[in-house]
Amino acid sequence: MNYRYNLARYTLLKVHDCLETDVKLKTWFTVAATALTVFAAQAQEMSDDEIADRIKPIGQVHVAGAQAAGNNAAAGGAKSGEDVYNSACVACHAAGVLGAPKLHVAADWQPRLDERGLDGVWQNALNGINAMPPRGTCSSCSDDEIKAAIEYMIEGI
Numbered sequence: 373m374n375y376r377y378n379l380a381r382y383t384l385l386k387v388h389d390c391l392e393t394d395v396k397l398k399t400w401f402t403v404a405a406t407a408l409t410v411f412a413a414q415a416q417e418m419s420d421d422e423i424a425d426r427i428k429p430i431g432q433v434h435v436a437g438a439q440a441a442g443n444n445a446a447a448g449g450a451k452s453g454e455d456v457y458n459s460a461c462v463a464c465h466a467a468g469v470l471g472a473p474k475l476h477v478a479a480d481w482q483p484r485l486d487e488r489g490l491d492g493v494w495q496n497a498l499n500g501i502n503a504m505p506p507r508g509t510c511s512s513c514s515d516d517e518i519k520a521a522i523e524y525m526i527e528g529i
């Protein structure tokens with residue numbers, strides 16, 4: 373009798389425990405489900421902006437690449453050194469603005485070439501040096517087009 377009573381009590385307690393756990397679980401699931409719904413809604417809301425943000429840099433890179441290709445295509449491949457010089461370098465290098473070495477003037481170029489060689493002055497033209505802006509401001513010019521412009525400027529020296 374005593375034993376049965378205890379068993380019954382124990383079972384009741386367990387059922388009670390279970391129910392309580394069950395209620396707790398239900399509450400937890402409800403909270404979790406609500407949180408998930410809110411999160412999902414936010415994720416959904418954010419995704420449009422985020423997608424736009426994520427596509428943007430790729431789009432820009434792509435457009436920049438397309439433009440470069442377009443320039444080359446329009447010019448029938450790489451621009452000649454003379455073309456680059458006339459469009460980007462002439463403003464300073466014709467008259468020697470700010471001490472720029474002048475077109476085809478050996479006295480201006482020879483000391484620079486002696487000191488750094490063609491590769492050295494080429495690197496300085498790409499990176500900029502003192503009042504010489506990087507790439508002579510021709511940001512769409514390829515490394516080789518800048519080199520061709522230099523070769524044009526030092527032609528015959």
Ligand code: HEC
Nearest residue numbers: 460461464470471472484493496497502503504507508521
């Ligand atoms: C805004 C004026 C300006 C423009 C535009 C410009 N340059 Fe220069 N460049 C300079 C000046 C100034 C120097 C002399 C810098 C110094 O040595 O202090 C110079 C120097 C150089 C040198 C010599 C670098 C060295 O190491 O001695 C090269 C090569 C050169 N320019 C190439 C170019 C090319 C190629 C272009 C066109 C794509 C260009 N520059 C456009 C102003 C300019």
